[in-house]
Structures are given as structure tokens and as C-alpha cells.
Amino acid sequence: MRALFIIKLALRGLITNKVRSLLTILGIVIGIAAVITLLSLGEGAQSQVTSTISSLGSNLVTIFPGKDFQGPNSVSAESQLTNRDYNFLNNKSRFPQIAEISPYTRRFLSVRKGSEELSSSVQATASNINVLLENLEVAEGSFFSESDVVSERNVIVVGSDIVTELFPEQTASEVIGQSVLLKNLSFQIIGVLGTRQVSGFNNPNSEVFVPYTTAASRLFLSAEYGSIYLTVADTQLVDAVVVQIEDRLSTFRNTSLEDKDFTVFTSEDILSTASQVTAIFTTLLSSIAGISLLVGGIGISNIMLVSVTERTREIGLRKAVGARQIDILGQFLVEAVLLTLLGGVIGISLGIGLALLIGRVANLQATLSLSTILLATSVSAVVGIVFGFFPALKAARLDPIVALRYE
Amino acid sequence: MEIAAGEFVAIMGPSGSGKSTLMNILGALDKPTSGNYILKGTNVGELNDDELAHFRNQEVGFVFQQFNLLARTSVYDNVALPGMYGQLPNLDARVKEVLEQVGLATKSSNMPNAISGGQMQRVAIARALLMEPAIIMADEPTGNLDSKTAVGVMDLFRDIHKNGSTVILITHESDIAALAKRIIMIKDGAVVSDELN
Numbered sequence: 395m396r397a398l399f400i401i402k403l404a405l406r407g408l409i410t411n412k413v414r415s416l417l418t419i420l421g422i423v424i425g426i427a428a429v430i431t432l433l434s435l436g437e438g439a440q441s442q443v444t445s446t447i448s449s450l451g452s453n454l455v456t457i458f459p460g461k462d463f464q465g466p467n468s469v470s471a472e473s474q475l476t477n478r479d480y481n482f483l484n485n486k487s488r489f490p491q492i493a494e495i496s497p498y499t500r501r502f503l504s505v506r507k508g509s510e511e512l513s514s515s516v517q518a519t520a521s522n523i524n525v526l527l528e529n530l531e532v533a534e535g536s537f538f539s540e541s542d543v544v545s546e547r548n549v550i551v552v553g554s555d556i557v558t559e560l561f562p563e564q565t566a567s568e569v570i571g572q573s574v575l576l577k578n579l580s581f582q583i584i585g586v587l588g589t590r591q592v593s594g595f596n597n598p599n600s601e602v603f604v605p606y607t608t609a610a611s612r613l614f615l616s617a618e619y620g621s622i623y624l625t626v627a628d629t630q631l632v633d634a635v636v637v638q639i640e641d642r643l644s645t646f647r648n649t650s651l652e653d654k655d656f657t658v659f660t661s662e663d664i665l666s667t668a669s670q671v672t673a674i675f676t677t678l679l680s681s682i683a684g685i686s687l688l689v690g691g692i693g694i695s696n697i698m699l700v701s702v703t704e705r706t707r708e709i710g711l712r713k714a715v716g717a718r719q720i721d722i723l724g725q726f727l728v729e730a731v732l733l734t735l736l737g738g739v740i741g742i743s744l745g746i747g748l749a750l751l752i753g754r755v756a757n758l759q760a761t762l763s764l765s766t767i768l769l770a771t772s773v774s775a776v777v778g779i780v781f782g783f784f785p786a787l788k789a790a791r792l793d794p795i796v797a798l799r800y801e
Numbered sequence: 802m803e804i805a806a807g808e809f810v811a812i813m814g815p816s817g818s819g820k821s822t823l824m825n826i827l828g829a830l831d832k833p834t835s836g837n838y839i840l841k842g843t844n845v846g847e848l849n850d851d852e853l854a855h856f857r858n859q860e861v862g863f864v865f866q867q868f869n870l871l872a873r874t875s876v877y878d879n880v881a882l883p884g885m886y887g888q889l890p891n892l893d894a895r896v897k898e899v900l901e902q903v904g905l906a907t908k909s910s911n912m913p914n915a916i917s918g919g920q921m922q923r924v925a926i927a928r929a930l931l932m933e934p935a936i937i938m939a940d941e942p943t944g945n946l947d948s949k950t951a952v953g954v955m956d957l958f959r960d961i962h963k964n965g966s967t968v969i970l971i972t973h974e975s976d977i978a979a980l981a982k983r984i985i986m987i988k989d990g991a992v993v994s995d996e997l998n
Contacts, residue, residue, distance in 0.1 A: 399885055410873040711869045714830060715928070716858020716886040718851045795830050798865070 404728035421690025422737030428683035430745025436676025438759030473655035496520035499620035518609030535585035698785035710797025723790035730782020738774025811981035862929025919950035
């Protein structure tokens with residue numbers, strides 16, 4: 395079949411000039427590798443975010459002060475979430491569907507032991523937070539109790555990094571009963587959390603938990619809560635409970651439902667927002683990587699044009715022995731596409747390797763889907779066709795007589 | 802002008818006489834702007850580009866002054882080239898046959914940069930013979946060869962002519978032209994003499 399023969403000719407054309415072929419596709423290789431790496435890291439980030447949020451439980455509902463998630467720092471004093479709101483919601487007869495509820499405020503503070511110091515995310519919560527959040531497990535000791543909260547005791551439950559960083563030669567169980575300093579206040583360690591998976595975005599093992607009452611009066615010196623977490627007994631009722639909360643709490647806080655000064659999120663809301671954000675981020679980065687593909691394509695065009703000029707006599711000869719315009723066009727176009735496909739394959743392999751490497755080094759997840767590979771392959775082929783077409787056309791249109799005389 | 806099958810014709814003339822133009826028309830590389838060129842019953846001027854290419858493939862075997870072999874391509878593949886475009890069914894046998902004819906059967910897998918100038922021209926002649934064309938069109942075939950090698954190549958042309966090929970030789974050297982059986986002289990675009998040798 396003539397088409398097969400053209401492909402054979404094209405392959406031969408590329409093989410006779412291996413070095414040039416490889417240099418030509420360098421741009422494509424880098425472009426595809428960059429796109430693949432970014433897409434896999436992006437997809438990995440997305441699934442990591444999804445699984446992190448899912449691990450908190452699908453019954454989780456979070457209330458933040460301010461409209462549209464402004465957060466406590468950008469909200470006026472009247473609109474803050476306080477003990478009033480907490481007590482209003484923490485009422486079994488008013489909200490029978492709420493299973494567990496806790497205030498949740500977090501600040502970064504230094505945790506100190508002797509001369510060692512660790513910057514830690516301090517979470518001020520109620521005593522039921524380890525029931526509320528499904529991924530909190532106490533490995534040694536215990537979580538603080540209701541009585542600790544009521545009495546505003548200086549007790550603390552620490553993540554595993556506190557043990558390794560501040561008590562280097564000791565085990566988790568040895569650490570129980572010892573004290574650490576937060577803002578020059580002594581806190582007794584009563585529990586150590588199990589090691590949790592680190593994602594690229596946060597390290598949960600450097601978190602510590604203190605009673606919210608202690609934090610309010612002595613640590614953060616503020617009666618405002620960053621948020622209120624609660625779980626709903628029946629997953630099916632989550633949306634109904636959210637409606638109920640929004641309705642009643644807005645009345646309680648003297649605002650209308652439309653202008654309410656707080657925001658209620660379900661894990662689904664957070665999930666979809668997070669997914670959207672990572673998706674936009676991934677698309678942006680990949681588009682930037684796509685620019686290098688464009689540059690690579692221009693490189694292909696450039697080299698193919700040079701190649702056509704260099705092979706003018708050859709083209710003239712081919713025509714003289716019987717090649718038609720379509721034969722020459724086909725040969726050069728196939729050469730360009732073969733080049734870009736080869737570049738694509740190398741780029742994909744390189745991209746996968748790079749994604750896995752970066753994933754391991756930076757503790758990020760790299761996910762590779764078949765659709766990404768197919769996308770990269772088709773893009774390579776299209777780049778070859780688009781950027782190879784003009785040079786191929788130029789070759790096909792050469793006058794054999796003029797071409798044969800070319801020096 | 803009329804050339805019969807099996808003739809060995811030399812076309813001579815100074816530069817600017819129009820011998821290139823004539824060669825291009827005879828070789829079906831170009832179409833005449835006036836008049837007709839009929840080869841083996843086909844009016845070449847009436848063919849479109851694709852048909853012209855096919856016609857060249859089947860009926861014209863070119864031999865150039867600069868050999869025009871494909872670089873980094875074996876002797877075998879160079880000779881086979883017209884057969885590939887023409888989709889010749891018994892290609893392998895035919896390639897071996899013509900290589901035998903020009904005395905290069907042992908050099909089949911050599912690269913052009915590993916053979917001498919004379920051998921390269923023989924490869925070109927083998928390539929020209931492959932499709933059993935109506936005419937062998939040789940444009941200053943010995944122009945890039947030393948006199949000793951030139952004699953060898955001209956002997957080969959004589960041999961293939963004896964085997965029945967029609968050879969048209971374009972040259973400006975009278976001692977090369979003298980080896981043909983008929984010499985046509987052209988000057989300023991017109992035939993000035995046409996004599997048997």
C-alpha cells in the first residue's frame with residue numbers, strides 16, 4: 395500500500411539523521427513532560443484534598459462567621475461566633491439531629507520545651523472533638539475530658555511531631571505527664587495523637603489540642619470562635635439540618651436569612667470548592683506548560699523548513715524518478731508527525747518519572763489517568779501536523795528541474 | 802526530431818543552446834510550450850502533474866552529472882527507489898538483476914560514501930534501468946569523473962545500448978559524443994545538424 399511505503403520512507407528519513415531528529419523534538423519532549431508532570435500532580439492534589447476532606451466524615455458541618463466565608467479576621471465584632479451561638483446550638487431539644495458539636499479555633503503558636511521550640515497549629519476545641527472528627531486517634535494517654543473543659547485546665551493533647559521534636563530521646567508514653575510551654579503558660583501533656591498522613595498542604599502531626607475554655611481565657615485571650623464544628627446523626631438529613639440551622643440561628647442573631655452574617659458549610663461544599671480550586675490551579679499551570687509545547691512546535695517547523703532546503707536536490711531526484719506532489723507532502727508530513735509522536739512518548743515517560751519523583755520528594759501525590767496520556771499523545775500528533783504542514787507543502791511544490799540544479 | 806527505439810543518440814551544443822530545456826522536455830520533467838512531444842504514443846504535453854510523475858517513473862531513466870544518489874542510503878535502496886514509487890511487484894529480483902548488469906552485485910549494501918565516483922554513476926545507471934523505461938536520459942554523465950573512469954562508464958552505456966535500451970546522451974564534449982551512434986547538434990534553440998556516426 396502506498397501509504398505504508400510513505401511511512402517507511404519517512405521513518406528512513408528520520409533515522410538517517412538521528413542527532414538532528416532528537417534535537418528537534420527536545421522542545422516537544424520538555425513541553426509534554428511539563429504538561430504531564432503538572433497534570434498528574436494536579437490530579438494527585440485533587441484526589442488528596444478529596445480524601446482528606448472525606449476522611450473527616452461526610453456528616454461534618456462547619457459554621458464560619460461572616461458572609462461568604464470571610465472568616466473571623468475580617469468580620470465585625472457583632473458578627474463573630476461566640477459562646478452564645480454555641481450554647482444555642484448545643485441543645486438536644488432544639489436541634490435533635492445534631493450528634494456532636496464543638497467550637498473550633500486555631501492559631502499558630504510556639505510550643506516550647508526547655509530550649510527546643512516548635513511552631514504548631516493550636517486547636518482550641520471541646521472534649522468531644524475526637525469523636526466529631528473521624529481521623530483523630532489518641533495513641534497514648536487520653537483526650538481531655540468535659541471536666542477539664544469546665545475547669546479550664548491547662549492540659550494539652552499533642553501530635554506525634556511534638557514528641558519527636560521536643561522530646562527527642564523519649565517515647566510517646568514517656569511524654570505523658572510532662573509539660574510544655576505555650577506563651578509562657580505551662581500545659582500538661584495528657585495524650586499523644588497517632589501519626590497521621592502528611593499531605594503537601596499541611597502537617598497534621600504538629601497540631602496540638604487544648605480546651606477551648608482555657609484558650610479563651612488564657613491563651614488566645616478572646617471569646618470569639620474561629621468556627622463551630624458539628625456532626626449530624628443521619629447523613630441523609632445533613633442538608634435539612636443545614637436549612638434548620640441557617641433559619642434558626644439567623645433569627646437568634648437578629649439578621650434576616652438572606653443577609654445572615656455567618657456561613658454554613660457541609661463537607662460537600664468544601665469538597666466541591668476545593669476541587670474547583672485545584673482544578674483551576676492545575677489548568678493554569680498546565681496552560682503555562684503548554685506554552686513550551688507551542689515553542690516546541692515552532693522548533694519543529696523551523697527544522698523541517700531547514701530540512702526541506704537541505705534536501706532540495708533529494709526532493710528533485712525523487713520527483714524525477716516518479717514521486718508525485720502528494721508523495722512528497724505525505725513523506726514530510728509523516729516525518730513531522732513521527733517526530734512529534736516520538737517526542738510525545740519520551741515526554742510522557744519523562745513526565746511520569748518526574749511526577750513520581752517530585753511526589754516522593756515533596757510528599758505530594760501523583761495520579762496518572764489514561765485520559766491524560768491520550769490527551770498528551772493527541773496533542774503531540776496535532777502539533778506535528780500543524781507545524782509540519784507548511785514545510786511539507788513547500789517541499790511538495792518544488793519544481794524538480796529547479797530543485798535538481800540547486801547547489 | 803524523431804528518435805526510434807533502440808537508438809543511441811548524443812545531443813550536443815554549447816551552453817545556452819537549449820539542451821537543458823530539450824532534456825527536460827524529453828525527460829518529461831517539463832512540458833513544451835509549443836509543439837508536441839510524443840513518447841510511446843503518449844502526448845506528454847497533455848499530462849497533468851501527477852500523470853507526468855507516473856510517466857517519468859515508468860518510461861524515463863535519468864542519469865545525472867552529479868549522480869544524485871540519496872545519502873546515507875544503501876546502494877540497494879537507491880536502486881530500488883523508482884520501484885517503490887512505481888510499486889513494482891518483483892522489486893527485489895529486479896534490483897538484483899540491474900545491479901548484476903552494471904557489475905555491482907557485491908556492493909548492494911554499501912553506502913554511497915564508501916564507493917568511488919565511477920561506482921556511484923553505475924548505481925545511478927542501475928536505478929535508471931530498473932523500471933525498463935522507454936529512454937535512458939543521461940545528462941553529462943561523465944562530467945564529474947576522471948577520464949579513465951569516464952571510459953568505463955561510457956563502455957557501460959554501450960553495453961546497455963547493445964542490450965536494447967534507447968540511450969539519449971546530452972553532452973558538450975565531442976569525444977564523449979563520438980561514442981554514440983547518432984549526433985544531433987543544437988545551437989540557439991534549433992537543430993543545426995543530425996548525422997549518423
